[in-house]
Amino acid sequence: MTDGDDRPAGAAASGDEQPATVPQDGDGPAGRLPTAPDVHPFVAGGGPSPQPSTRRRWRLWAVLGLVLVLVGCGVPGVLLLGLVRDAAGRPAAGRDDRGTAAERRLGERMAVQLDRQAAALLNGDRAGFLAVAEPAARPALTRRYAALRALRVTAWRPVADGVPAAVDRRPEEWRLTVTVGYCFVVPGCTPSSVELGTRWRVAGDGEPRLTAVEESRATPAGARPWEVSDLTVAVGKRVVVATTPALRAKLPGLLAQAEAAAKVADLYAVAAPPPDRYLVFYAGRAEWQRWYGGGRPKWTAGYAVGVGGGHHDVVLNAQSLSPTGVDDLLRHELTHAASLPDRGYADRSSWWLVEGLAEYAGADGQPVDRYEGLAEARKLVRGGWGGRLDALAPADDAADDRVGGAYGIGYLAVRHLVDRFGEQRVLDFFRAVVHERRPVAEAADEVFGEPWSGLHDDCVAYLRAVAG
Known part of the structure; x- marks a missing residue:
């Protein structure tokens, strides 16, 4: 997750993209929907953008909130209309x-x-x-x-x-x-x-x-926005963006950015097709405190939360977003929604891989020397980190630069693996470690054909050379 902001209130989506109209009473059955306009999107996360450390601080909470709290939250595979029936067909x-x-x-x-x-x-x-x-x-x-x-x-x-x-x-x-x-x-x-x-x-x-x-x-989701708020909604091909009527002017720009980010995030669907729709909620001050239970730290600008069925809802904090950086933020957050298993992950030792992949998607192919977290990664490489990827995850109360540095190191490690083995094999590795919960050494042997100990040392040597 990255920090960033919405477009100016008057920003319009490109081309023929239009916010979807709100259905009125008496419209046809929901199953017979009009064709969604060719719109573009926006997704999660963000933070006060002026300082990179502040920009990244919210990410930790968003990821831990998304990942750790989801473990063990099962969702029925089949949900029937009315009361559940027994074997004899009785309620x-x-x-x-x-x-x-x-x-x-x-x-x-x-x-x-x-x-x-x-x-x-x-x-x-x-x-x-x-x-x-x-x-x-x-x-x-x-x-x-x-x-x-x-x-x-x-x-x-x-x-x-x-x-x-x-x-x-x-x-x-x-x-x-x-x-x-x-x-x-x-x-x-x-x-x-x-x-x-x-x-x-x-x-x-x-x-x-x-x-x-x-x-x-x-837990983990709490009250959904549609339970407690009036909503205005824009629907695109890949993203649905919703907010309160007071903020409806933000929808065209946010939807356009989110649709663009979704095209990138779709590429990182690991073990299943990409989400049928990414759902993003843009929260005003009051809604930020209420949607999905509220209570997020002040520095949190966005988060994603699992709601079952392989879906992750994303929430942005309208009070924290800045005009820059939103695009990589959206790519990062939507990549989490596309790549993570429905049940989340519990092993903090794979934090570097989960966040590194999302950061890699957020960077969207830019040169390593233009990665905005490089200075923070350099500071952490030079002191305060013991050189182990499996011990990279920052504590909940970590300083801003420690959090930003951890994201940067995760990005560099994943970037090195992609440069050496290609994106598909890295995604296969991700699936084995995060989805199948196999030991990283076993996954490396199978996917890369090399011992993890040597690959780990190569990653560390690479990031020390780049950021050391």
Whole structure:
């Protein structure tokens, strides 16, 4: 991840690129979408740009937030509409080992309501979407409906997690946890997922009515922007960019930059096709504190977070971005989204490889002597680093120049491997180490045909010659 900034507010996308319009109530089913305009993109990360060290400081958090927190966050491979069925085809909530008979029957009625709401959402029927809720819940649901339609929702699959539970022993009020699989723009995508708490009241006619849908607080993603904010959206061929109405003027320039970055990032999809769409959110001051749980360090300008289904959402901090450096930042962040496994990675010893590849993509073929982190890499090479790539990852509280230097060393190591073996073999090595979690020595023997100990020493000698 790199620091950078959006284009000036009035910047327009090149050629015939236009921000996509926000769907209106009554538009056709989400599965029948108009052809997306030929637009260009933007993606994650950034930091106050005047000083390279500040520019790079945010990267550490973004990467660790993306990578380490994702480990072990599984996502269902198949998400069904309505309640999960057992082998006999009965709703799982109807099995005798799950709640009382009354709770099971109530859960089935709630599932019917959720299915109706899902169908209404996909068909552009706002009235139907709101019909399952009580009046007090409808303003928040109206905002959510509009945001999801603007993002061109193409799948919405609620799955009840268990049976309803009474709220504070009040028989008319209930809570039901629901996991929703969802897709944007692409009808046949592998769904992302979000766990939502829903609250219900049993009306006089015996039918459950939604009284609230709680914000997702599940780690690592927290509340998605479409849960809590009004959104305006631009859709390109490879990237979807969303922000608040107050910042809508930024969308054309950001989308153009993101589409250009996506063309580079697509080349680094390691073990699967590139993402069907990169999804980028541009956060104002309030949204930065709320989207995906907020709480990021002040120096953080952007981050990526896994949301399941092989997707990584990216968030940019509008308050931290500067007019320069955004392009390499976008290439860096989108490369993470394209190259990392869905479950992330847990081994800090491979940090240099993960970040080095993203930095290599961010540099986009520029000469080594023009790499903007070279001075920081030189400072770290000359002191403070023990010469081991597997011990390169900086601590969470590391100084700015230590963080920037670590990124620079990772870049130089990957650059040396690419210069010697070519990009494809380096990607094969990345897949073996990061995706398949094989020992680096084993991966080097298989992919490069040479012992890792010797290759490691060659990398260190190269970067000492360049940056020493």
